[in-house]
Amino acid sequence: MVRGIGISPGIIFGKAKTMIKNQVNLEKKNIEDRNEEIDRLVHAIASSKQQINEIAIKTRATIGESEAKIFEAHELILEDATLIDGIKDKINEEMVNAEYAVSVVAKQFMDIFDSMDDAYMKEKSADIKDVSDRIIRNLLGIEAWHLADNEDKVIIVAEDLTPSDTALLDKNKVLGFVTAVGGKTSHTAILARILEIPAISGIQGIMEKLHDGDDLILDGQEGIVIVNPSPDDIHDYQEKKKVYDNQLLLYKKYLNKPSITKDGKEVEIFANIGLPDDTDKVIANGAEGIGLFRTEFLFMNRKNLPTEQEQYEAYKDVATRLKGKPVVIRTLDIGGDKEVDYLHLQAELNPFLGYRAIRLCLDRKEIFMTQLRALLRASAYGNIKIMFPMISSVHELREAKQMLQEAKKALENEGILYNDTIELGMMIEVPSAAMMSDLLAKEVDFFSIGTNDLIQYMVAVDRGNEKIAHLYHEFNPGVLRMIKMVIDNAHEANIWVGMCGEAAANPYMLPLLLAMGLDEFSVCPSAVLELRYIMSKLSVDDIKSKLDTILMMAEEHAIEKYMEEYYDKHIN
Amino acid sequence: MTSISTKLLNESGLHARPAHLFVTTAQKYQSTIHVIKDDKKVDGKSILAILTLGASKNADIVIEAQGDDEKEAVTELGALIESNFGE
Numbered sequence: 269m270v271r272g273i274g275i276s277p278g279i280i281f282g283k284a285k286t287m288i289k290n291q292v293n294l295e296k297k298n299i300e301d302r303n304e305e306i307d308r309l310v311h312a313i314a315s316s317k318q319q320i321n322e323i324a325i326k327t328r329a330t331i332g333e334s335e336a337k338i339f340e341a342h343e344l345i346l347e348d349a350t351l352i353d354g355i356k357d358k359i360n361e362e363m364v365n366a367e368y369a370v371s372v373v374a375k376q377f378m379d380i381f382d383s384m385d386d387a388y389m390k391e392k393s394a395d396i397k398d399v400s401d402r403i404i405r406n407l408l409g410i411e412a413w414h415l416a417d418n419e420d421k422v423i424i425v426a427e428d429l430t431p432s433d434t435a436l437l438d439k440n441k442v443l444g445f446v447t448a449v450g451g452k453t454s455h456t457a458i459l460a461r462i463l464e465i466p467a468i469s470g471i472q473g474i475m476e477k478l479h480d481g482d483d484l485i486l487d488g489q490e491g492i493v494i495v496n497p498s499p500d501d502i503h504d505y506q507e508k509k510k511v512y513d514n515q516l517l518l519y520k521k522y523l524n525k526p527s528i529t530k531d532g533k534e535v536e537i538f539a540n541i542g543l544p545d546d547t548d549k550v551i552a553n554g555a556e557g558i559g560l561f562r563t564e565f566l567f568m569n570r571k572n573l574p575t576e577q578e579q580y581e582a583y584k585d586v587a588t589r590l591k592g593k594p595v596v597i598r599t600l601d602i603g604g605d606k607e608v609d610y611l612h613l614q615a616e617l618n619p620f621l622g623y624r625a626i627r628l629c630l631d632r633k634e635i636f637m638t639q640l641r642a643l644l645r646a647s648a649y650g651n652i653k654i655m656f657p658m659i660s661s662v663h664e665l666r667e668a669k670q671m672l673q674e675a676k677k678a679l680e681n682e683g684i685l686y687n688d689t690i691e692l693g694m695m696i697e698v699p700s701a702a703m704m705s706d707l708l709a710k711e712v713d714f715f716s717i718g719t720n721d722l723i724q725y726m727v728a729v730d731r732g733n734e735k736i737a738h739l740y741h742e743f744n745p746g747v748l749r750m751i752k753m754v755i756d757n758a759h760e761a762n763i764w765v766g767m768c769g770e771a772a773a774n775p776y777m778l779p780l781l782l783a784m785g786l787d788e789f790s791v792c793p794s795a796v797l798e799l800r801y802i803m804s805k806l807s808v809d810d811i812k813s814k815l816d817t818i819l820m821m822a823e824e825h826a827i828e829k830y831m832e833e834y835y836d837k838h839i840n
Numbered sequence: 841m842t843s844i845s846t847k848l849l850n851e852s853g854l855h856a857r858p859a860h861l862f863v864t865t866a867q868k869y870q871s872t873i874h875v876i877k878d879d880k881k882v883d884g885k886s887i888l889a890i891l892t893l894g895a896s897k898n899a900d901i902v903i904e905a906q907g908d909d910e911k912e913a914v915t916e917l918g919a920l921i922e923s924n925f926g927e
Contacts, residue, residue, distance in 0.1 A: 350882065350886035607861075615919075
């Protein structure tokens with residue numbers, strides 16, 4: 269048995285395939301023509317850039333937007349003046365071959381970052397290695413490695429897998445992987461978890477311990493590799509695998525089922541998305557709609573504002589693919605910690621209390637009007653609902669609604685189709701809005717409680733500040749009472765209310781929210797089925813009878829513990 | 841040449857997001873920009889170089905710019921640091 273760190277869960281059985289990267293020849297050679305050598309370097313950098321760009325595009329399509337950012341960062345490393353000039357200087361001054369110059373200069377940076385003993389810096393070192401190895405391979409005209417066509421269903425054993433290696437793994441051929449280098453928070457680990465490829469890292473001397481063709485059992489949860497297992501081992505792990513796989517299968521059974529509690533109360537489980545491509549995951553996981561489409565991603569990572577036409581196409585694409593299921597689209601929520609360079613927003617002392625979301629939109633009306641027009645135009649093609657973020661006063665809401673009216677009128681004058689009865693909602697994420705939710709409920713068709721910001725503002729905790737992070741707690745009685753008040757006020761006014769923050773996906777929170785009468789839960793696509801499963805085991809009447817007691821508890825930890833016990837009693 | 845001495849008071853110094861913000865701001869200017877900490881002087885437009893300074897909270901640094909828009913560059917970068925990068 270070999271122990272490492274489990275970086276991606278799952279149990280698999282398979283044959284080891286050791287992968288030794290086509291080792292780059294780092295011989296130092298003296299060259300005669302500087303210009304020719306620099307030309308080679310420039311070409312290799314250009315090819316590397318193109319390859320990384322392709323990996324970024326593929327990652328965005330198959331894995332996700334935030335994972336694609338890993339490779340956008342790699343592209344920036346390739347453009348970094350200090351790194352590239354350093355390599356050119358080395359070639360010029362020492363008359364050495366480009367591959368040698370790349371390896372020496374990259375190593376200097378890696379050594380500095382490695383010595384800093386900080387997770388972020390270590391990741392930078394891995395990024396530089398990924399990029400510089402690629403430049404060197406391009407200089408030498410060799411490939412990293414790839415599986416031959418006849419090699420499938422293997423467990424890859426390698427000293428190291430870079431993020432770009434991992435993003436390109438073919439799930440049909442690779443059951444899992446085991447490496448010496450890398451930790452749980454590395455980019456490689458993040459990618460493996462999203463690809464659902466079980467993986468273990470941190471095994472010292474891996475190439476001596478595991479050999480080509482060895483039979484392996486890999487337990488990605490525990491970080492254990494069993495080499496050439498005994499019949500007993502195989503039996504044990506088959507049992508374990510059954511339990512694990514059953515859990516996944518159990519959730520999958522709820523794919524085309526309604527979201528309904530044991531005692532027959534129906535709710536809606538929606539999913540959150542950032543980009544139109546995420547819609548695939550929403551459909552694959554059987555969500556009943558999209559509860560939050562964060563439009564800011566359409567505005568990020570680019571050099572200028574998206575046009576009305578670009579936005580219209582993105583919204584229309586999602587609405588069409590959902591085939592009439594609801595799609596709640598939140599208008600631009602930029603500012604705070606989300607940056608957009610071309611808007612030239614000034615750095616602020618308290619960005620979360622500053623110029624962001626609806627505040628920015630009501631100030632820069634041309635941006636807002638463009639988005640409202642695009643949303644209305646797309647509303648002709650599906651069940652779009654518009655939602656305003658960060659409303660803190662009735663006045664703001666009315667001003668935003670006024671603009672929506674103007675947008676409708678303009679489209680009418682131009683003879684452009686839109687859904688005139690489009691539903692309009694707002695986020696409840698500022699305490700003032702929650703406190704006057706009775707008044708606001710008269711102005712909109714629905715609320716969505718954004719717990720991430722609501723908790724932050726209610727308990728006055730900056731989540732980035734580790735010293736006080738323990739105070740940020742969704743079971744804080746103040747937070748729970750406020751959520752209940754918002755739901756009561758919404759129902760009093762006959763409007764529906766959803767939740768699109770992290771709390772909506774917390775299995776221990778679920779019974780409480782059901783008891784309070786929440787109508788819609790919006791969670792990340794991969795959590796939809798688990799939530800539906802848990803829901804089917806719960807009785808609303810039962811937990812409702814305990815709600816008053818729970819809301820009288822004074823300590824968040826007591827409430828959390830109570831809910832954990834409740835969950836264990838009813839779910840398992 | 842225009843320069844300014846300042847102290848980093850934000851929690852994460854010139855790390856991650858602040859370093860990124862600093863570099864993208866510096867890149868808007870024509871002038872060559874350098875950041876100096878102790879006896880190390882690096883290109884203010886290169887994120888890798890800035891990160892190697894390991895400039896954390898309370899570090900004293902100097903920003904130097906040379907070129908047509910050196911004054912504006914130093915002013916904006918100085919203000920960015922004064923604002924604690926919005927942290």
